[in-house]
Structure formats: structure tokens, C-alpha cells
Amino acid sequence: MLTIEGVSKSFSGSQIFNDLNLAVEAGEIISLVGKSGCGKSTLLRLVAGLDPVHAGQVRVNDLPITAPGRQVGLMFQEPRLFPWLNVRDNVAFGLSPARKSSKDNVVAGLLEEVDLTDSAKLLPRQLSGGMAQRVALARALAGEPEVLLLDEPFSALDAFTRMRLQDLVLKVWHDYRPTMLLVTHDIEEALYLSDRVVVLGEKPAGVQEIIEVKLPRPRNRNDVQLLELRGQLLAELS
Numbered sequence: 288m289l290t291i292e293g294v295s296k297s298f299s300g301s302q303i304f305n306d307l308n309l310a311v312e313a314g315e316i317i318s319l320v321g322k323s324g325c326g327k328s329t330l331l332r333l334v335a336g337l338d339p340v341h342a343g344q345v346r347v348n349d350l351p352i353t354a355p356g357r358q359v360g361l362m363f364q365e366p367r368l369f370p371w372l373n374v375r376d377n378v379a380f381g382l383s384p385a386r387k388s389s390k391d392n393v394v395a396g397l398l399e400e401v402d403l404t405d406s407a408k409l410l411p412r413q414l415s416g417g418m419a420q421r422v423a424l425a426r427a428l429a430g431e432p433e434v435l436l437l438d439e440p441f442s443a444l445d446a447f448t449r450m451r452l453q454d455l456v457l458k459v460w461h462d463y464r465p466t467m468l469l470v471t472h473d474i475e476e477a478l479y480l481s482d483r484v485v486v487l488g489e490k491p492a493g494v495q496e497i498i499e500v501k502l503p504r505p506r507n508r509n510d511v512q513l514l515e516l517r518g519q520l521l522a523e524l525s
Contacts, residue, residue, distance in 0.1 A: 288313050289334065289434050289466055293343035295491075296326075296333060303329050305491035306343070313348075313433075316460060316467040318477035320524065321487035321495075327470040330487075331436045334468065335361045347434055357383050360432030360465075362440045366419035368411040374398070374422050375407040381429035397425040400462065401455060417448040421455065428463060435465040439472065449473075450508075453480060457504065474520050478513050479506055486523045496523045 289311040296303045303326040311317050319327045332338040334345050336355045345352040347359065360381075368377045379394050398404045401421040411419060420440055427435060437456070441449040453476060460467060471477050477484045481500055488495035498520055502512055 288348055289468065290346040290349075291330075291334070291343070292346070294333065294340050294345065295342035296329060296338070296340055298329075302491040305493065307493055309485065309494060311434075311466055311468065313466055314464045315483070316469065316481045318469045318471055318481040318484045319487060320471060320474065320477055320484060320520070321492065322489060322524065323472075325487045325489055326492045327487060328438050331361065331438050331468065331470055334434065335359050335436055337361075357430050358432060359434045359436060360427035360430050361436045362420070362423050362427050362438065364439045364442055366411070366423040368419060368422055368426075370411050373408050373410055374403055374414070377411070377422050378425045378429055381426035383430045393429065397428055400428070400459060401425045415448075416444050417452060420444070420452060424452075424455070424459065428459065428465075432465055435467050437467065437469040439470050441476070442472065449476070456480060461504075474517055474524075475508070475513075478516050478520065479508060484516075484520060486520070498523070 291307060291309040294307040295305050319330065321327055333340055334352065336352045336359065352359065369380065372380065375394055375398065378397055379390055382390060382393060398407055401424055403418065403421055406418060441452050444452065457480065469480060478500055484498045484500065485494055486496040498516060500516060502510065506513065
């Protein structure tokens with residue numbers, strides 16, 4: 288379980304969060320949406336332990352997060368692969384110490400999970416944008432995180448590739464069951480992937496609204512209930 292309790296954060300005198308509270312159940316997929324600059328990506332950095340909170344606490348299974356650690360994995364907007372390492376070695380770099388003794392089998396399984404088995408020896412410069420993000424996803428999973436953070440990882444991709452990777456995320460979730468926290472500006476993406484969509488208000492940001500998506504998976508992107516929720520979400524963001 289991921290718990291964000293009474294969190295406050297400011298930069299250069301600007302208050303980003305003031306007493307922010309959010310509880311995410313184990314294995315849940317949550318999307319964070321809100322207007323640009325409301326602090327969505329900042330919140331991910333706090334959960335990842337990359338930035339300190341000024342008040343309050345972030346916990347994973349009741350353990351405080353005060354620095355980056357294996358229990359939280361993070362995918363950025365760009366893949367951030369090591370250009371001198373091939374696909375296989377980029378994925379292997381993310382392995383937790385406990386898995387390094389069986390590195391070959393673990394990496395092979397992760398590459399199969401993201402459909403990159405035949406691309407294991409390619410360098411990042413030889414990959415398409417979608418392939419590079421699949422490598423980044425496999426590397427994030429290599430650390431066996433309990434919580435996987437996704438910071439708009441598909442925003443730079445074309446619509447078709449983005450939809451394919453959304454389905455891949457759901458496959459990964461089904462197979463590994465991490466808790467997922469996704470930042471996105473894509474309302475359809477948020478509703479298609481999530482159990483709940485959390486709307487953050489303007490700074491100092493708090494939880495403005497939580498919209499539950501009580502639809503079974505796999506979901507139909509054209510489901511009338513998703514369209515109704517889209518209207519509700521747009522109204523919250525307007």
C-alpha cells in the first residue's frame with residue numbers, strides 16, 4: 288500500500304502541496320491528472336524519494352520513503368537509456384541484487400514480457416521511440432518494485448504506438464501486479480488504464496476529486512460508460 292499523508296512541499300517560496308493526503312491500495316492503478324504546473328510530476332518525485340517532503344510522510348507498506356530505493360520504480364517521459372549499452376544490458380542494469388545470480392533468465396523473461404527478445408543486442412540509437420520505452424519499462428520492472436511510477440511515458444509517441452503501450456502496461460500489471468501511479472494529460476488514457484483517477488487542484492494542490500472507474504478489464508475504449516466518465520472528468524478540469 289502507498290500512503291501519502293499530510294505532505295507539504297514548496298519551491299523557492301511557492302507552495303506546491305499543503306497537507307496532501309492520498310491512499311493507494313496494493314495492486315491498484317491510479318492516474319493523476321490536473322492542469323499544467325499543479326505538481327503531478329513533483330508528487331512522483333516525492334514518492335520516488337528523489338525530493339524530500341517538507342512536512343508529512345510518504346510510505347510504502349508502512350515504511351517511510353526518504354531516498355530512492357528498490358521498492359519504488361520510475362519511468363520518465365523519455366527512456367533515459369544508457370547509449371553505450373545494448374537492450375539486454377540496459378534491462379540488466381535495473382536488476383535487484385537478489386536477482387543478479389539468475390540474471391540471464393530474468394532478463395530473458397523481461398524482454399519476452401515487453402516483446403523485445405529479438406532486439407536484445409540493439410543499441411538505443413537503433414530503437415524506435417516505442418521500443419525504447421518498452422526497454423525502460425522492462426528495466427523498471429527488473430528491480431521488482433512494489434510501486435511503479437509512470438511520468439507521462441507515452442506522451443511523445445504517436446497515437447497507435449501509445450495505445451499499444453497502454454495495453455502492454457495492463458499486461459505487465461496483470462502479470463506482476465505492482466501498484467501503479469501514472470501522471471498523464473491524456474484523459475482517455477487515464478480512464479482506460481485506471482481503477483481511480485485523482486484530480487489535483489491548483490496550487491497549493493490537494494485532491495480535488497477522485498473518479499472511480501468501475502469497469503472490468505479488458506475495457507472497450509468506446510464504452511459508453513467511459514465516455515460518460517470522460518465528460519465528468521472534463522468538467523472537473525475546466
